[in-house]
Amino acid sequence: MSAATFNSVSCSRGCWWKGDGKIWTTSKPNGDYRLNVKRHSVVSPKGLSISCSKLEKEVRVALLGASGYTGAEIIRLLANHPSFGIGLMTADRNAGKSIESVFPHLVTQKDLPTLISTSDADFSDVDAVFCCLPHGTTQEIIKGLPHGLKIVDLSADFRLRDISEYEQWYGQAHKAPDLQEEAVYGLTEMFREQIKAARLVANPGCYPTSIQLPLVPLIKAKLIRDQNIIIDAKSGVSGAGRGAKVSNLYTELSEGIMSYGVTKHRHVPEIEQGLSDASGVKVTVSFTPHLMPMSRGMQSTIYVEMAPGTTVDDLYEQLKLSYEKEEFVRVLEKGVVPRTHDVRGSNYCYMNVFPDRIPNRAIIISVIDNLVKGASGQAIQNLNIMMGLPENAGLASYLPVFP
C-alpha cells in the first residue's frame, strides 16, 4: 500500500492533514506548516512516521552535487538563510549516505534529506535548483529538469555564449544549445537586471569573478588599454573539487607553488568574453593560474597599461564609484594590500590598485574566497535576486574568518 491510497492523516502534533501522498494541506493557521512524511517507509497510515514542522523557509531548493565542496558550502551558508530550505540533495558515489557522514562539520544541520542519486531525484516539491556538478555532466541534467524551476548552475556548462568555443575549450559538443541561448551569465554586480528575469543563471568561474570585477568597470570607462593585460592568479586547492587526484596530494602541494594550464586554461575564453563585451572589441589576455598550498582563497594580480593621460588615482576613483553601493565588493583604502585572509569564508571581493614603477602601468590586486564569492556565495546572491529576495539574504551575516 502506498501513501497515495489514503487521504487524511494526523501528525504527531495532533493536527489533521488532507492529501494524496504527495501534496498535503492542513487547516493550521496560514498554511505555514509542512507535513513531514517518510514516504519510503509507508505501509499504512498507522505505520507512518508523521510529524509537522513550522515552515520558516518558504523556498525549497534542491542541491545537486551536495557531497562536493561547493555543495557543502551552500549548506553552510544556507544555515543562516531566512527563506531557502533544502528539500532535496543528490550525490554520485555518496548517494545513500547522510550529509554528516560525508561532511562531519555539518552534523548540526538537522532535518536535511539523505543524499540520493541525481537520477532518482523528484523535483515536484522544490522551487529552485543549485547545480554543483562537474562541467560536462550538467547540460543534459538541466535539460531534463521541470520547466518551472529557477536554476543556478555553478559549473562552466552554460557560461560561454558561443557553443563552438565551448566545444573548443571543453573538448565536447554542447548538449543543450537552446538552453545556452536563454542562460544569463551570473556575475551579479554586472548583470543584476538580467538575473532578475532569468530562469537559468550560469554562475561564473572563480578566476573570472576575481578578474572581471576590477577590470570590467575600468575597460568600460576606457581608463585602461584593453590589450596587453597580464593576469597572474592563485587559487586554494578546494578550487579543484573533492575528487582525489595525485597532483592535489599534500606531498605534491605543500611548501611549493605550481603553475598549471599555462596558455590554455579553460577560464581564458570566459574572461575574454566578459572583457570583450566591456570593450566592444575582441580582448585577449595572458592568464596564468597557480595552485597554492592553502585550502581556500584566490588572488588575481593584474598588470595593465593605462590609457594616455590617465593616472592611478583615476583608476582608483572609478573603482570606488563603480562599487560604492555594492555590499560585496570593497575597494580598500589607498595603499592597503588585499589579502585572501581578509575575505576567507565570506562573500566579499576586496580589491585595490597600485602604481607600477614603469610609467603608465598599474597593478591591480583582487581577492575572493573561491568557494564563496567564487562559487556558492555568488550562487545564493543570484538565486536571491531570481526569487525577488534581498540580494544579501543569508550572506550578510558571514564575516570573514581570520586568521
Ligand SMILES: NC(=O)C1=CN([C@@H]2O[C@H](COP(=O)(O)OP(=O)(O)OC[C@H]3O[C@@H](n4cnc5c(N)ncnc54)[C@H](OP(=O)(O)O)[C@@H]3O)[C@@H](O)[C@H]2O)C=CC1
Ligand atoms: N570548487 C570551486 O572553488 C569551484 C567550483 N566550481 C564548479 O562547481 C561545480 C562543483 O564543484 P565542486 O563542488 O568543487 O566539485 P566536487 O568534485 O567537490 O563535487 C562534485 C559533486 O558532483 C557529484 N558528481 C560527480 N560526478 C557526477 C555525475 N556524473 N553525476 C552526478 N553527480 C556527480 C559528486 O558526487 P560524489 O562526491 O558523491 O561522487 C559531488 O557531489 C563544478 O562544475 C566546478 O567546476 C565553480 C567555481 C568554484
Ligand SMILES: CC(=O)N[C@@H](CCC(=O)OP(=O)(O)O)C(=O)O
Ligand atoms: C584550483 C583549481 O583547479 N581550480 C579550478 C577552477 C575552479 C572554478 O572556478 O571552477 P569551474 O570553472 O570549474 O567552475 C581549475 O583551475 O579548473
